[in-house]
Structures are given as C-alpha cells and as structure tokens.
Amino acid sequence: MAPKKPSSKKTKAGGFVIGSARFRKISAVEGIQYSPKMKGASSLKGKALSPEERRKSIIEAYRKA
Template identity: 80%
Template sequence: MAPKKTSPKKGKAGGFVIGSARFRKISAVEGIAYSPKMKGKVEAIKSKASSPEERRKAIIKAYRKA
C-alpha cells in the first residue's frame, strides 16, 4: 500500500473570517436583520471586553439546542 500524502497546509483550517461590519453589510444585502434580543446580546458580549474564545463560548451557549 502506498503511503498517504499530507497536505502542505498541515493543521490549518480553510476559509476566512469576516468582521462584524462586513457581516452587517452582507446581511443587509441578503435582507437579514438582527432581532432586538440578538442586538442586546451582541452589545453585552462586546462591552465585557472578552477574549475571542470567551465570546465564541458565549455565542455557542446562547444559541445551542438543549
């Protein structure tokens, strides 16, 4: 059996990350609007000056299924 070839991007995830301003522009084009509840959560997360990992955990906790 031939050895498996590894990817040159060893350990890196594909894709890219967009910022909140760009996300709002894309959402406006798509006709997606934040609910008041969602806006409040976003502002609360931003005001805490959390690390990116803490923000991700807060978002996952708020929107995951029980």
C-alpha cells in the first residue's frame, strides 16, 4: 500500500497582518493622518486593562449618541 500524500489544500487564506506602527508608517507615505479619535483608540493597547474594562471603553468610544 502506498503512503498517503498530504492534502494540497491550504487552510489559511494568503496574506499577512501588519502592526499599528507599520500601518502608521505606510499611512504617512500615503498622506493619511490619524484623527484624534483614532489616536485615542490606539492608546488602549498600552494600558493594562482587564478584558471587561477594555470592552467597556471600546463600547463607550463607539456608542452612537
């Protein structure tokens, strides 16, 4: 009996993920500037918040008035 060949199907879609620092550099080259709202949202990463506190702050930031 011949050994089984591994499936040639890819499970992940092609592509990659860039970080926010790299995105800012690319945006600067393209002439795109962060709005104050966008800058505030990215500042959440530096804070040591619990998952609940993080969700709460995101909901407050994007809640419609």
